[in-house]
Amino acid sequence: MILPPSTPRFLALLFLLPVIPLLGPLPKKLKNPPSAHGILLDRYGKELTHFPREDYFRHQPVSLQEVPVHLIKATLAAEDKRFFNHPGIDYLASARALYKNTSRNHITSGASTITQQLIKISTPKEKRTPGKKLSEIMLARRLETRWSKDQILTAYLNRLDYGSHRQGCAEAARYFFKKPLADLSLAESALLAALPQAPSRLTPRRNPQAALKRRNWILDRLTFEFDYPSSKIEIAKSEPLQLANPKTKNPIPHLSNRFSEGARLSIDSELQRKTHAILGEELSKLDQKNVQHGALVVIENATGEILAFHGSSDFESSNGGPGNGAPNFRTARS
Structure with missing residues (x-):
């Protein structure tokens, strides 16, 4: 049955046509902002390293004011x-x-x-x-x-x-x-x-x-x-294209793989850097004895917190670098 244009039903439908698209839910994904990638911070809140989400993306949320x-x-x-x-x-x-x-x-x-x-x-x-x-x-x-x-x-x-x-x-x-x-x-x-x-x-x-x-x-x-x-x-x-080096060195490679999400650690990033240099210097004195790797751990006696941790002198070395020479591990999480 075709209703004449003058009927109230037709007029109501005509009124609703522009409104219909506005009714209903929004996509569920819009309700939840994208999750940030995992970040490991040192004891002072400084970033040590970060790792991607499960979908391999990295993301830092930002406000419009930023x-x-x-x-x-x-x-x-x-x-x-x-x-x-x-x-x-x-x-x-x-x-x-x-x-x-x-x-x-x-x-x-x-x-x-x-x-x-x-x-x-x-x-x-x-x-x-x-x-x-x-x-x-x-x-x-x-x-x-x-x-x-x-x-x-x-x-x-x-x-x-x-x-x-x-x-x-x-x-x-x-x-x-x-x-x-x-x-x-x-x-x-x-x-x-x-x-x-x-x-x-x-x-x-x-x-x-x-x-x-x-x-x-x-x-x-x-x-x-x-x-x-x-x-x-x-x-x-006229500004030339100047891109940053995409590779960043992980200062805590023997620790970071123990975390699946972001955390604040007891590590002191500056002490971590200095002790890595000290470890390399001390190992160089043992070259003639064919010592290739060493481990170093610095612990705060009063609290037992780990301030610096090196499982080897060079994690990227193909000759045992990923091996952890400090097996008696205590968590560095604060």
Whole structure:
């Protein structure tokens, strides 16, 4: 039975159509922020070493107040220039992309806003179809009615994959530049903003030219979208790519594998460093006796806490380095 347009039932349905997408739950993954990787701290709270999560990713959570303005604007210029002005969807661009993709029966174009991208990375991976895109649009509208723009942007910057198993902008800054976010230059911020589009293809260590090309494109967009002075942009574009050494030496290799999660240890990191040098010096005096390794443990007599621990002189040595010469182990956990 087809109801005439004048009936109350039809009018009620017409009224509910724009409301229906706003009803229902948000993706469960959005409710729980990504977990941080494990960090081992010394007795004074200084980081000794860290290890990845079970999915091999490393992540440091960050608040929006800790993210520099340069990085926020570079991300907006790269991904969603109208983020603070739209309701979660760029309707014109989405309609154009949906029409093009439907007519060609496969995905050839996209117009995802930051809100839509956040929905995408917070839901199970599925084949890209027009139906999947429509679902993302509905969830993006729903999210925009429940979260503030700052909440959405914070979640986005914390969940992005920057490549090399680094999740979130804070961990990406640490890995690529060995810097806290606050110390990033304009060029470094633009480089980080470039990576999430294609983390593998744009990884600066394997494909520096592609990474620099997109970095410079984003820098140019900052002039166009946010009125950055062209002189400042040209200086940033001339900045060479200077990446930090990705390898970091673990000062407590014989201890760290005893922990599956973060902890604060009784180790004194400065004493650990000095005693490692002392151990090497003492062993060098025994070269003629073919002594290759030695162990060293420093214990605080009053408390029994371990202040320094070396199971061998060189953990990375292929000649017995991983072996632990201090088998009478007492936990270094405070």
